[in-house]
Structure formats: C-alpha cells, structure tokens
Amino acid sequence: GNSVTQMEGPVTLSEEAFLTINCTYTATGYPSLFWYVQYPGEGLQLLLKATKADDKGSNKGFEATYRKETTSFHLEKGSVQVSDSAVYFCALTPYNQGGKLIFGQGTELSVKP
Amino acid sequence: DGGITQSPKYLFRKEGQNVTLSCEQNLNHDAMYWYRQDPGQGLRLIYYSQIVNDFQKGDIAEGYSVSREKKESFPLTVTSAQKNPTAFYLCASRPADTDTQYFGPGTRLTVL
Numbered sequence: 477g478n479s480v481t482q483m484e485g486p487v488t489l490s491e492e493a494f495l496t497i498n499c500t501y502t503a504t505g506y507p508s509l510f511w512y513v514q515y516p517g518e519g520l521q522l523l524l525k526a527t528k529a530d531d532k533g534s535n536k537g538f539e540a541t542y543r544k545e546t547t548s549f550h551l552e553k554g555s556v557q558v559s560d561s562a563v564y565f566c567a568l569t570p571y572n573q574g575g576k577l578i579f580g581q582g583t584e585l586s587v588k589p
Numbered sequence: 590d591g592g593i594t595q596s597p598k599y600l601f602r603k604e605g606q607n608v609t610l611s612c613e614q615n616l617n618h619d620a621m622y623w624y625r626q627d628p629g630q631g632l633r634l635i636y637y638s639q640i641v642n643d644f645q646k647g648d649i650a651e652g653y654s655v656s657r658e659k660k661e662s663f664p665l666t667v668t669s670a671q672k673n674p675t676a677f678y679l680c681a682s683r684p685a686d687t688d689t690q691y692f693g694p695g696t697r698l699t700v701l
Contacts, residue, residue, distance in 0.1 A: 480631070508688045510689070512692075517695075518694055518695070519593075519595075519679055519692035519693050519694045519695045520632075520679065520681075520692040521692070522689060522690075522691070525689060527688070565631060565632070567631075569688045574620070574637055574639055574645060575620055575622075575637075575639070575683050575688055575690070576622065576634050576637055576647065577622075577624075577632070577634070577681075577690055578634075579631030579632045579633075580631050581629070581630055581631045582629070582630070582631055
C-alpha cells in the first residue's frame with residue numbers, strides 16, 4: 477500500500493540553525509511528493525512539491541529532492557527563522573487514485589530566538 | 590478574492606445530533622476533498638469528489654455523508670453514527686490539470 481513516514485517531533489532549533497525533517501514513503505508507481513506547512517489553528521499551505529525522480533522542489537529557502545532510490549523526500553533549510561515555527565507534513569499522491577493525498581503524521585518545528 | 594471558505598471556524602454540538610460543515614470554493618476547481626485531523630496525527634481522507642453529482646469514499650467514511658450538487662460546494666455531514674466526531678476538519682480543492690490540492694482554513698468541531 478501507500479504510506480508516508482516522517483521523523484517524530486517536536487523539533488526545537490535555535491534561529492539560524494540548519495533544518496532537516498526526514499520523510500520516507502512507500503508507493504506503487506511514481507507518486508508526486510509534497511511538503512505542506514500548517515500554522516497554529518490554520519489550514520495547510522503548500523510549501524513545495526516534486527513530481528518525478530531527482531526533481532528538487534524549493535520555496536522560501538526550503539528544499540526537498542525526490543529520491544527514488546531511497547524513497548525519500550527530506551525537507552531542508554539552511555537557516556531557520558522564528559517565523560518558520562509550524563507543523564510540517566510530508567504527503568504523496570498515488571497514481572490514478574483521484575488525486576487524494578496520503579499524509580505523514582506531521583513534524584512540529586519550534587524555532588527559538 | 591479567490592479561495593476556499595469553511596464555516597464556521599468553531600462548531601459545538603451535543604452528542605447524537607447531526608451537523609453539517611460548509612465548504613465553498615470560487616476557484617473553479619473540479620475536485621474537492623474532506624480530511625479529518627486529530628491531535629498529533631496526519632490528515633485522513635473522509636470523502637472526495639472529482640465532478641458534480643459524483644463522490645467516492647475515502648479511508649474513514651463511516652459516520653459521514655457528503656453531497657456535490659454544485660461545483661462550488663461540497664458540504665460534509667457528520668452523523669450521530671460517527672463514534673468520535675470531535676476533530677479538526679479540512680476541506681481542499683484541486684484543479685483538473687494538476688495534482689496540487691489547496692486547503693481551506695478548517696472547522697474545529699467539538700461534540701459535547
């Protein structure tokens with residue numbers, strides 16, 4: 477079946493630290509991969525996506541590379557800010573299943589000044 | 590402004606009552622989705638609809654019902670058969686030419 481596994485949180489970092497949030501997946505075929513971000517009490521916002529192997533998604537200083545050989549899509553940022561504090565969700569869209577998203581459990585990030 | 594609206598933001602109901610959550614979009618998106626979020630967990634798919642007058646069950650459809658009479662609207666009814674309805678409910682929509690979903694702000698339902 478299709479599934480997504482993220483590293484458990486919460487993750488606490490100091491401002492300007494390097495961020496990595498690990499995400500691995502299990503899927504048949506070639507899913508699209510996503511990172512969404514959720515700020516407290518709000519809905520989800522798309523952060524970045526990648527649709528095929530070796531694609532790199534990037535946005536607002538965040539990056540993730542679609543690694544088919546390791547079935548991973550780790551999220552990275554070189555220098556986090558307090559405003560990056562949120563919950564981050566890794567997700568995939570299985571091929572030909574109506575576009576539904578399958579989510580990991582989310583990783584809470586807290587950045588301290 | 591184009592977007593997805595969900596109302597109300599907070600909803601309280603007594604146990605045993607049905608309740609309907611609203612989701613409206615003016616993005617002209619074809620597909621719409623309902624997800625449930627519980628504390629510390631990822632989102633789980635309840636129902637989805639790819640075209641008007643058609644919808645499919647997701648992974649946790651029991652105790653829920655939906656309708657899709659208009660392209661813009663996809664209301665979710667939480668019935669009394671849903672054993673643990675207290676949760677944060679998120680609606681999303683997707684245009685036909687992409688696999689990216691866009692989310693509304695969510696409705697937090699508390700059943701007392």
